[in-house]
Amino acid sequence: MSLKSFKRALWVYHLNTGSCNGCDIEILAVLTPRYDVERFGIKLVGSPRHADVLLATGPVIKQMVTRVERIYEQTPDPKMVMVIGNCGIEGDVFHESYNLAGPIDQIIPVDVYVPGCPPRPEAIIHGVAMAWVKLEKLAKQEVV
């Protein structure tokens, strides 16, 4: 994979919308020395204003809706949204719960889905690579 338009490290913001923390622990595992995604330039940042990709976990509880929307709006363009885990994709065990407003793609547009409960770190890295390719295409369109 050669990147010609999106020529910078990929910065990622982790957004927990009400997750059980299973997916969040796997995201943490991706950063640990065993997987060490920072060697590819993938870095977790503390503000969506610095991010290229939003990593969203959890099924979006009602209280999080405005926060999720605001965080999405605060991410600069071009941006990607990745959903990590079954909860964000379709609610999983929380499906049809009285307290849910999700899944995430009903609140904000989603580009990459990584299913699993929780997904393995390899799957998350694969998802980020897919998001990177999509960003490259977006950046190319903007350049042209």
Added chain:
Amino acid sequence: MTFLLESGYAFWNPLIWIIVFIVLAVIVYFFRRRGQKGYKKDTDQTRIFLCGEEVPEAGERHIRVGNIYWGFFETLKEYYEQILKPHTGIINDYILWFVAITAVSVIVLLAAGLG
């Protein structure tokens, strides 16, 4: 014309400072130009990030400096209320206070001297 000021121990030259300022400005401009250009003006992208929360107005999100002394003001409220009354801000009143206190002091000192 060198613009050089010497004190005998050190010197001060405005030209050096101007050159330093220009060099720093160029460095700042260089880094600023390399920054993210994707931010859209007048959208949430340029607003303050507060963990996704709505950011309150500027006056609401800072603790005003007066709040530091809230305990003092609250405890000494009665004293302040009394002391504020003579502080009218009118110079005639202050001179009147000065004359009155001087007169009382003179009377006390004279009385003490006579005694």
